[in-house]
Amino acid sequence: MTLACEQTTDTHTGAGLPVPFAVTGTGLHLPPAIVTNKDLTRNLRTSDEWITARTGIRERRRLAPELATSDMCVAAARPALEAARFAPGDLDAVIVASYTADQPLPSTSAIVKSALGATRALALDVAQAACASGVHAVLLAAHLLQNPSISTVLVIGADCASRVIRPTDRTGGVFFGDAAAAVVLTRAETAGAGLLSYDIGSKLSYAVQIPGGGSRLPTTADTVAAGAHYVSMDGPAVWETATTRLPESVTSATRQAGLTPTEIDHYFFHQANINILQETLRRLDIPADRAPITLDRLGNTGAAGLFTALHHTTTAGRLRPGDTYVMCAIGAGFHWGTLCLRQA
Known part of the structure; x- marks a missing residue:
């Protein structure tokens, strides 16, 4: 190639x-397992000093092997909804931005929608823009909110890069971490x-x-x-x-x-x-x-x-x-x- x-x-x-909207709640989920630069030096030919100078990264999270991207999405979505004071059933759309889907089919957004109980929400995935998928997802949400039938959209960015990184990869191994973060966007009355x-x-x-x-x-x-x-x-x-x-x-x-x-x-x-x-x-x-x-x-x-x-x-x-x-x-x-x- x-x-x-x-x-x-x-x-x-x-x-x-033209239709205004606002951030009304955010949420974050971090897997509890922390991998420090020192931890990486045990298996990779690198050093804490090299990683910090070239990336600014000192530690990252790793998702437990029995869990998947959708589990992180749900865990980030719940506090976002709580902060926004909405129930899952209030959602008009759930958009998941991720290049590490649970599996090729069915869609990760459908899995998240079901787990949350967002029974009437549209389920949409934004995937192959990789790290830029979050921008695409918010742009999509902004356009959906122009529709009078849609007032509340949950957007989740989540990736489990540890599943697609070669264990011996000195570059990928130091850069990537696993996490999910969510934002609730709702129609607002503030012009502009x-x-x-x-x-x-x-x-x-x-x-x-x-x-x-x-x-x-x-x-x-x-x-x-x-x-x-x-x-x-x-x-x-x-x-x-x-x-x-x-x-x-x-x-x-x-x-x-x-x-x-x-x-x-x-x-x-x-x-x-x-x-x-x-x-x-x-x-x-x-x-x-x-x-x-x-x-x-x-x-x-x-x-x-x-x-x-x-x-x-x-x-x-x-x-x-x-x-x-x-x-x-x-x-x-x-x-x-x-x-x-x-x-x-």
């Missing part, structure tokens, strides 16, 4: 949506709240991929033996794409909202790598205190990452009515995107 990228880039920038603008882009690349298990390379004994079902990642390609596309996307989305990046109150970024985040903030001239960091203790949690940052700010009471905030991520594909929003 080639690692070359197509030469064309498809980017869509759009204005916001909700989605102000967005920028969504993609450019085909195989620099981050799981080649095995699809229709092109179905699962066989040979693909399993070759490790084709594990994530492979070209670090330099990720760095170059992320540090270019994220600042461009943020600048485009905020401009569409009539704002500049420095005027945004909060930034909730995909928690990929401390160096990528710092370089993005530097290029945008954004103070570090506007972008909460969770990767130091959670690692790269895939689609959950930006929601863990949102949860951090929300539970601290720092996301206030009238505040502007950006949700921004990049994922395998490559897919990237930025949402610019205002809290009701």
Whole structure:
């Protein structure tokens, strides 16, 4: 499989949506098992100093082998619903953003919907934008909330990357952690709240991929033996794409909202790598205190990452009515995107 990228880039920038909505509750689930950098050095040729300097990660979580992504989703959804003061039966839609589904069929969102008892909710999955799936899921939720029959949407970002990382992979083994985080979005009456603008882009690349298990390379004994079902990642390609596309996307989305990046109150970024985040903030001239960091203790949690940052700010009471905030991520594909929003 080639690692070359197509030469064309498809980017869509759009204005916001007329029906306002707000974040009314968030939730987080972290598996109790903690894996420190020191723990990793027992099986990988690495060191605590090397991992910290290159990633900013000191520890990450690992899901118990008898559990799956949907279990984390349900565990994150319950406190989010409690914070929002909604029952599962009140939900109009459940959207799960994850590239580590419980299984190919049935859908993870249907499993989560059933476990929660969200009997009348739409069940929707957003999967193959990987770490950018959370941005896609919120954009989808924002559009659903324009429909007068939909007033409450639960969005969950969750990934169990430990199931798709080769045990001897020095890169993947140090980066990724397992987690789930959820947000309840509800219609609001505050004019000007909700989605102000967005920028969504993609450019085909195989620099981050799981080649095995699809229709092109179905699962066989040979693909399993070759490790084709594990994530492979070209670090330099990720760095170059992320540090270019994220600042461009943020600048485009905020401009569409009539704002500049420095005027945004909060930034909730995909928690990929401390160096990528710092370089993005530097290029945008954004103070570090506007972008909460969770990767130091959670690692790269895939689609959950930006929601863990949102949860951090929300539970601290720092996301206030009238505040502007950006949700921004990049994922395998490559897919990237930025949402610019205002809290009701």
